[in-house]
Amino acid sequence: MYDGFDEVEDIWAGLKPKEPLPSQCCGSGCRPCIFDTYQKELEKWTKAKARGDPSLLIGNNKPKNELLPVSTDAFSSFQLQAVEFLTEDTHLYRFKVPSGCGLVLQLGQHLVLRGVVDGLELQRAYTPITQVNADCCCEFLIKLYKDGLMSQYIRTWKPGDFMEWRGPFGGFPYKANKYGQLLLIASGTGIAPMIPLLQAITEDEDDETFVKLVGCFRNYKSIYMKDFLQEQSHFWNEESLENLPWSYRDKTHLGRLDFELINALLKACQKPPYTVICGSVEFNNDVLKLLRRAGLDEDSCFMF
Numbered sequence: 001m002y003d004g005f006d007e008v009e010d011i012w013a014g015l016k017p018k019e020p021l022p023s024q025c026c027g028s029g030c031r032p033c034i035f036d037t038y039q040k041e042l043e044k045w046t047k048a049k050a051r052g053d054p055s056l057l058i059g060n061n062k063p064k065n066e067l068l069p070v071s072t073d074a075f076s077s078f079q080l081q082a083v084e085f086l087t088e089d090t091h092l093y094r095f096k097v098p099s100g101c102g103l104v105l106q107l108g109q110h111l112v113l114r115g116v117v118d119g120l121e122l123q124r125a126y127t128p129i130t131q132v133n134a135d136c137c138c139e140f141l142i143k144l145y146k147d148g149l150m151s152q153y154i155r156t157w158k159p160g161d162f163m164e165w166r167g168p169f170g171g172f173p174y175k176a177n178k179y180g181q182l183l184l185i186a187s188g189t190g191i192a193p194m195i196p197l198l199q200a201i202t203e204d205e206d207d208e209t210f211v212k213l214v215g216c217f218r219n220y221k222s223i224y225m226k227d228f229l230q231e232q233s234h235f236w237n238e239e240s241l242e243n244l245p246w247s248y249r250d251k252t253h254l255g256r257l258d259f260e261l262i263n264a265l266l267k268a269c270q271k272p273p274y275t276v277i278c279g280s281v282e283f284n285n286d287v288l289k290l291l292r293r294a295g296l297d298e299d300s301c302f303m304f
């Protein structure tokens, strides 16, 4: 005898949202995170199944190139306009943001990118290096990792493609002249949130904050945004220290950022500094330990 029960159960099983794997999450503490979204979809599925009404699930999958307002829990499609190759593994990606999408970012805020690799949905955080301007452009500095999952997806991008973003999240609550001096310490793409911060300070004539930027890179070839950094160091209140060639030797230090260098940097600040750190978890923790050893109190430090 035919019993449709199993068939209906199979259909519902096929519609059930799949619990994300830890590797699918960007790990940056977004609210909502990929797991919160899963919980919401699971609740919706449970309700729809109890009522026997699959139409209650509609609205979960938004079309890829639909232009939606940016929000923390709905993805918006940004069109990739151009890719600029900065170093072997790091590129600048310029996106056209849908006009009127209301993408207003505070300094250092990041967005979350959704990608699919081998059928697996991933989410990762990236920090725009530009404030969204009148042309509605948004640029990201992205390092591609050899075995990185999202890196695999990003390698397939071509200008004209649409990518899905949600946010913004996080950020550094900065106000002009709030601090006498900022000491910015970044490693690799950790320089991304520092760029809009530097720009905001130098573009505001009334902002008299002193800024010392310490950019840590593997070697001279892997320094990003050299032109921007050199341009910024011409401002009277900014000074950058990176591995630049001979003409900049006085601002260069070869080797690891150790206690002596941190101490020297703190002493060289014009005013007691507020420190902002951005790099890998290991980098952030190491720098924080050195700063504490050098006497910087906990309230004088912000870590991205």
Ligand SMILES: Cc1cc2nc3c(=O)[nH]c(=O)nc-3n(C[C@H](O)[C@H](O)[C@H](O)COP(=O)(O)OP(=O)(O)OC[C@H]3O[C@@H](n4cnc5c(N)ncnc54)[C@H](O)[C@@H]3O)c2cc1C
Binding pocket: 026, 027, 028, 110, 124, 125, 126, 127, 128, 140, 141, 142, 143, 144, 145, 146, 147, 148, 149, 150, 151, 152, 170, 189, 192, 280, 304
């Ligand atoms: C708030 C926030 C903002 C971020 N902003 C940027 C940004 O502007 N630009 C940018 O390029 N990245 C940024 N990241 C890092 C980014 O989200 C991804 O972690 C990175 O692109 C790697 O993703 P993946 O899926 O390719 O690699 P995964 O599959 O997650 O990792 C694969 C392997 O790659 C290596 N790897 C991954 N990430 C790192 C790392 N950060 N340092 C050293 N090794 C690593 C590890 O060996 C790891 O095992 C940000 C992260 C956070 C939390």
